[in-house]
Amino acid sequence: MTESPREHGRQEQQGRSWVPWLVTALVVLLAGGVLFLANRGSQQAQALAEQSRQAAEEAANRARDAEAARKQLEEKLAAAEAERAKLSTEKEQLSTEKEQLSQTVQEQEAELAKLKATYDDLQDKMKAEIANGAIRLSQDAGRIQVDLVDKVLFDSGDASISTRGQEVLTRLGGVLSKVEDKHIQVSGHTDDSPPSQKLQGTFPTNWELSVARAVNVVRFLQEKGGVPARRLVAAGYGEMRPISPNATPQGRARNRRIEVLLMPDLPAQRNAAAVRKALAGSTAGKNAVKPAKGTK
Template sequence: MQAERGRAWVPWLVTVLVVLLAGGVLYLAHRGSAQSQAQAEEARKAADEATARARDAEAARKQAEEKLAALETEHAKLSSEKEQLSTEKEQLSQTVQEQEAELAKLKDTYDDLQDKMKSEIAEGAIKLSQAKGRIQVDLVDKVLFDSGDASISKRGQEVLKRLGGVLAKVDDKAIQVSGHTDDSPPSQKLQATFPTNWELSVARAVNVVRFLEEHGGVRSRRMIAAGYGETRPVSANATPQGRARNRRIEVLLIPELPAKKAALKTARDSR
């Protein structure tokens, strides 16, 4: 009887053990699952953080590349500007040197004219002036021509030979010779040859140019002959002194234009 009672609680013991074992298994399984989830969450967070860091790194890389490209562009621009400034500095320096050389040559020509024409300058027959890279020689008509005539007088020939000796050495200027008159018309004797002061002023200028070429050694391609008649007076025609000042020959030394200067240099070099 007691033996039967002892065997009766065995199934219950087994059931309790099974339940306890199942509970332990479930607990362990749940704990393992929780740990796995926690680990998975940590792994996901780590992956997200790694992705974020990768994005930040990529953004930083792109920003650095953009800054580098901008710096390279700026460097290229500065280099170009530096090169341009250097070129402009060289050109400016060359221009200054050329201008200084030009002024030195102009002064030499002016001083030479003063020396060769000093007697006529002293008596007022010739006026010499210089301005803006130009030299102007004003010769009153009586030093070159007889009254009312376009032919060069003996004294005029001697004066023009000395003038030509200076002008022949000028190789960088155009030489304009222009004739001017007062407002009195040519005399009745001259009107058949020179109907107006236009013809008389042009004829005088042409004769001076021809003489400078033939007897003064001045190259013809450098000279220009022009006649202005009575249209450009330098004094009033109301007095004999004023009319005498207006009857003149002007010799103007004009700087050549760069294009013309280059063409003349090419022509000289090709000879």
């Protein structure tokens, strides 16, 4: 049976009616796909951006940590360099101190050797007087002391040097003139008995008598013994420094003496203090007086 043209057209029209819906559906699907892809792309972009931000933060943190580590290392290196410089300075100081100590030890050894040579020389030159007790020789702390009882050098109560005293002092001066690094202090001492009335016009007190004797010994050592005057010092102590009780004749005899003290020649800045210490106890009575005779 044949379709009429109207029916055929209606069928074609019915057949084409679903196309708009299909197009609409396709458009919706396509738009949805585009939106999905766009949304997915946005999420991926955000994820990538977040990853980039985190990576940047991590890189910045690592850079800060690296900078902090670098600064800490620089500080440690600077501290190590300062410590090295300090140790180097201390090493140099220790080396210098070691050299100075070694030099000091050598100087002390040389000083002790010279001191022993002088002491031995004095013992040899004065052995007769040492043997009979007229001279006592001692050494301590780099110093040599020669004690001469007054009767070896002076007649009783006299400040002038006797003939025997001149002979003794000549031998003593022969040793002292060779000593170049010592100050030589000559000090006079008496017992506690005041000068007799006969002598008081010349020696009012024992100060004057002790000083006169010391000065005469110094002058003799300089003029006859060849000892340089710059190394000589005269002092008088009177009865103020006894070495024995004055209660017995023997004790008083020991106290009447001349002491010759050889002291180290210290540097100029310390010399004045050393001399003041060595001369402690002496007074204005150290002034020189002219030799005179009397009876003590």
